[in-house]
Amino acid sequence: MKKGVYLLGIVVLFVLSACSSGVSEKDLMKNDWKVAVGDETPSMVLAFTEKTMTFTPYMDEDEDYGEFGDELISSIQITMDYKLSGNTLHVTNEDMAIDNKIKLTKKGDGYKLVNTSKDSSKEFETLNDAVLTPYDKKSDDSSSEKAADSSTEESTKEKTKQTTETSESSEAENAPADSVAKATIEDDTVKLTITKVDFFQNMPSYTKDKGLVVVYYTIENTGTENFEPLMKVLDYLYVTEEDDVSKDSLAFGGHLFSYKLFDKLDANSRLNIKPGAKIDGVVDFAITGDDKDITVSVGDELLFSVSGENSIASETFTSADVAKAFKKNANTKPK
Structure with a gap:
């Protein structure tokens, strides 16, 4: 202490x-x-x-x-x-x-x-x-594991499975990302960079969802027409939860307005931004199961948000990773 x-x-x-x-x-x-x-x-x-x-x-x-x-x-x-x-x-x-x-x-x-x-x-x-x-x-986690090799459980909590997939059809336009947190998509209408993924467990009383996957991003309007960042970002994301029995895609949560922590970023995401404008925003997906691995994927193909196929970056967070994030963010609660 x-x-x-x-x-x-x-x-x-x-x-x-x-x-x-x-x-x-x-x-x-x-x-x-x-x-x-x-x-x-x-x-x-x-x-x-x-x-x-x-x-x-x-x-x-x-x-x-x-x-x-x-x-x-x-x-x-x-x-x-x-x-x-x-x-x-x-x-x-x-x-x-x-x-x-x-x-x-x-x-x-x-x-x-x-x-x-x-x-x-x-x-x-x-x-x-x-x-x-x-x-x-x-x-850094590997060093910690060596110093605490007697604790198998703690070692498991520190392991994050990371996979990167590169789509041949988008390879010329989008450089492969090492992880979702560095993934960037750029075309003639948008430049989108995912900056962070986090998990929160405390939920508003009106929902039975078990938690939130929160994706932080920076987006720039590179086109000629206004757009709402939130609706644009959802086209490029595909999120799933999985265990040994089942694998399901997660739907957009829409719960962030209930948290003071996200007031500014959530408001930014709902603006109607002009060509040339750039904002930092946030989007959430509702976790519906317990103790499941969660995978966040980014891609730019047509209907990617439905199929999740040919991602340019994909990162899997184990159930232990999610539980650790829940604990870290335990003081973030609905208004």
């Missing part, structure tokens, strides 16, 4: 300092980033879209934070806007009164952060020692 309190302090420090990373938007988006100050254990993980950055605490699987500490740390998720100019990030969050500039210098596979704000407080001075390194979750 003491370790958990220290980690939480580092996270709060990072909020005050408005920390960020990258040289170009593509550089920022190609990895999630571990954040460490000096030789300390990483304090958080950063993930980027083309306009926003979201960070959550880095949780060491071998560390016991205690029940309260685990729930508290897992509930932290903060999103900020950023603009990139050269190697300087201008990070803002109006609700948190954050307006700060961070200069990035290359260091190995990552970046060292140098504060360029006029504020000379000790918090900003500490930020100068922060370093970003690529966060390879599979690699």
Whole structure:
């Protein structure tokens, strides 16, 4: 628990300092980033879209934070806007009164952060020692498994099955993605990038659904007519739940309006955006079964949302992965 309190302090420090990373938007988006100050254990993980950055605490699987500490740390998720100019990030969050500039210098596979704000407080001075390194979750999980090889159950929870399928018919237009979270589709009407997949268990009282698959995305209107992002995105997604007995496709949930966490992104998804406009949005699929693996696939063929055939990227999350995400997001509840 003491370790958990220290980690939480580092996270709060990072909020005050408005920390960020990258040289170009593509550089920022190609990895999630571990954040460490000096030789300390990483304090958080950063993930980027083309306009926003979201960070959550880095949780060491071998560390016991205690029940309260685990729930508290897992509930932290903060999103900020950023603009990139050269190697300087201008990070803002109006609700948190954050307006700060961070200069990035290359260091190995990552970046060292140098504060360029006029504020000379000790918090900003500490930020100068922060370093970003690529966060390879599979690699980090493997290290944790070696350190805890006596626990077969924990090892199983850390395994995520990832498969990538490339459609020959769309290969010339869409580069194969390593995972759903990096999948991009681009044609003469839309540029769509999936940025994140997450799972939530607490449901509104009006439904009997067991949980939600939530897909985060960035979409740009590259065509000549307005469109509603939500309806457009659904054409490119196919989600299923499966166990040893059955496999079923999941329907659009439409529950996100019930959660304060998704107010802005859900509203964005329902806008009628103009040609050239770009927004960050979110869409949900309703989980109907218990303890099932869930597969999220992305594709651009006609009627892909019905058949799921010839995907450009597909990622399977085991029932253990889903249960772990449920626990992490336990504090996200309907209004």
